Amino acid sequence: MKLFVQIGDREYPLEIIEEKGQRKVLLDGEPFGIDYREADSLGQVIVMHAGRSYGLSIEGDPQRAHVTLAGYSYALTMEDERERAASLAAKEALGGGGPLEATMPGIVVEVLVQEGDRVQAGQPLLILEAMKMQNEIVASGDGVVDRIAVRAGETVPSGHVLIVLRGPEAE
Amino acid sequence: MFRRILIANRGEIALRIIRTAREMGIECVAVYSDADATALHTRMAHIAVPLHGTTPTESYLDMDKILAAARDTGAEAIHPGYGFLSENAEFARRVKDAGIAWIGPPTDAITVMGDKISSRRAMQAAGVPCVPGLTDPVDDAKAAIVAAESIGYPIAIKAAAGGGGKGIRIVREPDEMASAFRTASGEALSSFGDGRLYLERYLDRPRHIEIQVLFDQHGNGVHLFERECSIQRRHQKLVEEAPSSILDEATREAMGQVALQAAHAVQYEGAGTVEFLWSGGEFFFLEMNTRLQVEHPVTEMITGVDLVQEQILVAAGQPLRLRQEDLRISGHSIEVRINAEDPSAGYLPSTGTLHNLRAPGGPWVRLDTAMYRHMEVGLTYDPMLGKLIVWGPDRVAAIERMKRAIAEMNVGGVRTSLPAALQVLEHERFVSGDFDTHFLESLTIEPPQEYEELVAVAAALFRHGAIRRRTMDAQAAARTDWKERGRRDVSAFAKRRLDRGELS
Numbered sequence: 001m002k003l004f005v006q007i008g009d010r011e012y013p014l015e016i017i018e019e020k021g022q023r024k025v026l027l028d029g030e031p032f033g034i035d036y037r038e039a040d041s042l043g044q045v046i047v048m049h050a051g052r053s054y055g056l057s058i059e060g061d062p063q064r065a066h067v068t069l070a071g072y073s074y075a076l077t078m079e080d081e082r083e084r085a086a087s088l089a090a091k092e093a094l095g096g097g098g099p100l101e102a103t104m105p106g107i108v109v110e111v112l113v114q115e116g117d118r119v120q121a122g123q124p125l126l127i128l129e130a131m132k133m134q135n136e137i138v139a140s141g142d143g144v145v146d147r148i149a150v151r152a153g154e155t156v157p158s159g160h161v162l163i164v165l166r167g168p169e170a171e
Numbered sequence: 172m173f174r175r176i177l178i179a180n181r182g183e184i185a186l187r188i189i190r191t192a193r194e195m196g197i198e199c200v201a202v203y204s205d206a207d208a209t210a211l212h213t214r215m216a217h218i219a220v221p222l223h224g225t226t227p228t229e230s231y232l233d234m235d236k237i238l239a240a241a242r243d244t245g246a247e248a249i250h251p252g253y254g255f256l257s258e259n260a261e262f263a264r265r266v267k268d269a270g271i272a273w274i275g276p277p278t279d280a281i282t283v284m285g286d287k288i289s290s291r292r293a294m295q296a297a298g299v300p301c302v303p304g305l306t307d308p309v310d311d312a313k314a315a316i317v318a319a320e321s322i323g324y325p326i327a328i329k330a331a332a333g334g335g336g337k338g339i340r341i342v343r344e345p346d347e348m349a350s351a352f353r354t355a356s357g358e359a360l361s362s363f364g365d366g367r368l369y370l371e372r373y374l375d376r377p378r379h380i381e382i383q384v385l386f387d388q389h390g391n392g393v394h395l396f397e398r399e400c401s402i403q404r405r406h407q408k409l410v411e412e413a414p415s416s417i418l419d420e421a422t423r424e425a426m427g428q429v430a431l432q433a434a435h436a437v438q439y440e441g442a443g444t445v446e447f448l449w450s451g452g453e454f455f456f457l458e459m460n461t462r463l464q465v466e467h468p469v470t471e472m473i474t475g476v477d478l479v480q481e482q483i484l485v486a487a488g489q490p491l492r493l494r495q496e497d498l499r500i501s502g503h504s505i506e507v508r509i510n511a512e513d514p515s516a517g518y519l520p521s522t523g524t525l526h527n528l529r530a531p532g533g534p535w536v537r538l539d540t541a542m543y544r545h546m547e548v549g550l551t552y553d554p555m556l557g558k559l560i561v562w563g564p565d566r567v568a569a570i571e572r573m574k575r576a577i578a579e580m581n582v583g584g585v586r587t588s589l590p591a592a593l594q595v596l597e598h599e600r601f602v603s604g605d606f607d608t609h610f611l612e613s614l615t616i617e618p619p620q621e622y623e624e625l626v627a628v629a630a631a632l633f634r635h636g637a638i639r640r641r642t643m644d645a646q647a648a649a650r651t652d653w654k655e656r657g658r659r660d661v662s663a664f665a666k667r668r669l670d671r672g673e674l675s
Contacts, residue, residue, distance in 0.1 A: 005627035012627035072618035
């Protein structure tokens with residue numbers, strides 16, 4: 001199985017191969033020696049690599065995770081080939097638009113637009129209350145409101161999709 | 172001595188107080204909001220009284236409810252901790268009027284020190300050096316420009332009722348005054364309901380150094396040396412240490428004496444902290460915090476004094492057991508705050524459920540926290556989840572010990588400030604002591620690239636295993652599927668908030 005792991009602006013193309021009960025990992029097409037064990041099913045992981053031992057903690061979901069290693073915290077996203085194809089197709093279909101995500105956890109105070117509304121870059125789309133302040137979430141570009149994923153009163157975690165815009169290239 | 176005290180607080184500070192009280196044979200009454208029904212402080216206390224309500228205003232800030240809880244349980248004293256009602260003079264007065272001892276300073280001291288202008292006036296009268304500036308608020312930008320001539324640029328405009336960095340503007344030239352004055356006044360009005368502003372000299376490369384003092388009810392007082400808290404962001408401290416790496420013995424002694432002078436001037440009782448700004452060898456009074464500070468453990472570590480115990484003894488009327496000449500600095504201590512925030516994303520708050528929790532251990536490592544596994548971290552309360560404190564025979568040893576302890580610690584389920592603290596401790600400017608209160612702001616928090624390949628491979632294998640488990644065994648998948656687990660927690664969290672009427 002092929003997987004693309006993104007950390008910051010760097011991408012790590014990986015392949016996990018299982019044959020005769022043996023698991024092999026290729027990074028950038030090259031074998032990557034690793035002894036991998038899970039201490040529990042909650043993301044406590046022990047790995048041996050190049051003669052050294054590491055304890056990691058992995059949190060998140062299959063697409064987005066945070067890994068803690070020796071006090072450092074890594075944010076990463078993962079896609080397999082199918083997910084990559086789907087996300088590329090979605091990007092194309094949205095024609096330069098895309099999902100607007102909550103940059104911080106908060107409460108949706110008010111949604112200012114409706115699905116199908118034509119909006120301009122910078123136009124306020126909804127109000128998100130976070131850190132005791134009301135923040136206007138504005139359109140990243142001109143387009144049409146494709147989907148509203150939240151409603152007023154809803155609590156959203158950081159990274160939650162709020163609104164999906166369809167860009168002008170999709171029309 | 173008291174037989175029973177009430178702790179009008181929550182979180183790690185409630186636990187901190189309960190621990191000492193238990194060691195003194197005193198029973199503890201905890202109070203808790205609906206959101207804190209399973210919190211550790213309700214379990215560690217002898218008696219737990221529900222306040223009901225969820226928001227601070229409905230619970231930990233509701234004086235009537237807390238006084239009723241104290242009366243109902245026969246508590247003889249109230250410890251307010253920090254935050255909430257700890258610096259509320261009206262509450263202190265009502266506690267005493269109810270015949271209950273107040274584990275804190277006299278109400279007049281709280282009132283005078285609680286206002287920037289009145290405290291400055293009192294300190295100038297007492298001969299305490301203050302930052303050059305005005306004692307009275309200025310009316311408008313024109314008056315501010317006139318006043319600025321005698322103070323000298325750069326000028327800091329500050330809100331009279333201020334705190335937390337709100338309503339502060341730096342003015343380097345007279346022609347910047349008008350717009351800075353207008354925005355600062357607006358911010359002060361909206362944040363504190365009080366638009367009054369005053370001016371003072373802005374100090375370049377300042378360091379935040381504070382002195383711990385302790386006074387009894389009989390006029391005896393000692394200082395317990397300094398804490399350096401220059402590693403801060405928007406006036407929120409992240410790393411604190413004692414002693415400071417920049418003070419020489421003479422300055423330390425001078426600061427201690429000035430802090431005692433400041434406390435004497437307001438007839439102080441109990442534990443308090445006199446904060447100074449240090450710049451180029453000079454130091455100036457900033458403010459006095461009339462309560463126990465978050466960072467008090469570093470002082471405890473270098474002096475061997477349990478500050479909470481001393482607070483309780485003072486409130487019970489006992490004369491101070493400590494004499495200045497007996498107090499010594501032993502070694503070095505560092506504290507790191509564990510906040511639920513993402514330092515690599517602008518320190519935005521982070522919420523979630525603490526799935527994983529691993530505490531560091533080993534010699535001279537102290538963890539003051541109210542975290543527990545499966546605890547929900549929301550937005551209702553302060554994002555500080557706890558504090559990690561270490562001691563070492565010298566500063567280098569303490570830094571190495573803290574780095575080691577942070578590497579052992581894991582708080583899974585929310586982002587925390589720990590990686591930011593680790594990056595500070597690894598930075599050569601911190602190690603060499605060459606920093607000021609702007610240092611933390613200048614850092615971009617990002618993990619080292621050297622582990623990225625390993626992290627990417629491990630995460631991929633974890634995902635691979637999780638997905639395979641789901642296809643092979645539907646029941647096991649229900650237990651182990653991390654995506655579903657996360658979703659459930661978020662929606663359950665939202666539902667509880669709805670049930671509590673917090674969302675409409």
